[in-house]
Amino acid sequence: MRTSGVLVSLLLLGCGSSKPAPKTVATPGDATPAPAPAPGNNVPAPAPGKPVAKSLYDRLGGLPAITAVVDEFVTRTTTDARIKDRFFNTDADNLKKLLTEFVCMATGGPCKYSGRDMTSTHAGMDMVDDEFTALVEDLVGALDKFKVPDKEKGELLGALGPLKPQIVVAADKLHPVADAKLAPVTKLAAGLKDKAAQDLLTMAVTAAKRGQLSYAEQLFSRAEMAAGAKTVASVASVFRAGAPTRVTTATKKLEDKGPQAKTAGGSDADEPDKKPAKGSLNGSLMINGKAPEGLGVVMLWPKAGGKKRTPKQRIIEQRGKEFAPHVMAVPVGSTISFPNFDPIYHNVFSLSKSKAFDLGLYKSGETRDVKLDKPGIIRLGCNLHASMSAYLVVVDAPNYVIPDADGKFSFKSLAPGKYKVQAWNERSGDPTTSEIEIKEGANETKLDLKGGAVTLSPDKFGNARQ
């Protein structure tokens, strides 16, 4: 329910009190009251100082007033020509809920912020000063609309200002595109009949000039969807130079049969031996002597013989801004379908040497397939959501398994003899190679890897995201 403007103005002016708002006044959004404000998740703590009678939260008018200001603020940011395109793929209601919690908690109110920290939230966006300023101006506009006094306005802005370094990227991390390269885009945009595509191309030029390569490519992809790929094809390379080859086959629809498991694939599970061989192996995969934090794979090649495994058709989905499975092992020659079951766009890509690709933008049950013709470990990312990652292990080993979350694994059926062993974990970097001799009956092993791999994947241009 929306609060009446007059009532909110009164609340914001402090004419109300810290008493709970009457039921007919603004609903307190979905913010969850917590027993005591506990700053965390980079939420700024209320300004320290002498004890005051009322917190900023109370002086602003409490949750009903904050809810109304955030509502107005989000409406402004999502219609502000300078930054609205930043929010094209964002659920505005969820953003309002999280921002309300955030501001409530930052001003000393009784809410618990349930979103991500500011660095993770804005990672990979390559945000610049001008955008931060635009957002602050929208907030000031929202506060002014409700006639928030200068003192409270200043305190709120003072609490949010220090977050800037976590949101705005350092200038030396940007990769500006030269004006000469962008001139043909501006010329093409000027001649377009489609106003939406024209605006998107113009914004893409601004972003590219600033050095926001991923954002510029995202805007270009939307211009492509608005005007048709052929219309803007002549300038595609301006935005896609340095990104992996784009898969342009038409997307297909895939029925949603429910969430995928966190891991998938293993020679025993996928193709069990009809008559078990005489040896078996139980083991644990560790990182620096401890149970691993991430997931991995163990692969075995017998020195002689060994089965050739049959290629599979598998799914790696995008759901709730996560990939699932997070780690999957499949034999060489397998085909993976990448359905997006979220109502927002994702952009799956790989920069891996064995298979680099860019699947473009699609959503809501659409999918594209990729055939994996070489062995290797493929790191998957989403160019729109830096926190999304997954690993596809394409194996030519006859025996392979994904250890459980504690690093424990087992091979049930192995012919006695010498084997090459390769083990990898997402926190370990390249696979390590060793040897093992399997005897008749049960065998045991421990594989200890070195940790230290970077967890946040680079963007699709290979640039570090921060």
Ligand code: HEM
């Ligand atoms: C002090 C300044 C800022 C604060 C306090 C802030 C706060 C937040 C919060 C609380 C969220 C939700 C977190 C979550 O999804 O878990 C969020 C998301 C977001 N913010 Fe900011 N933000 C700030 C600056 C900016 C700026 C300058 C922009 C761009 C102009 C921006 C763009 C976004 C976008 C696009 C999302 C949605 C991300 C998604 O859909 O995954 N933010 N922000």
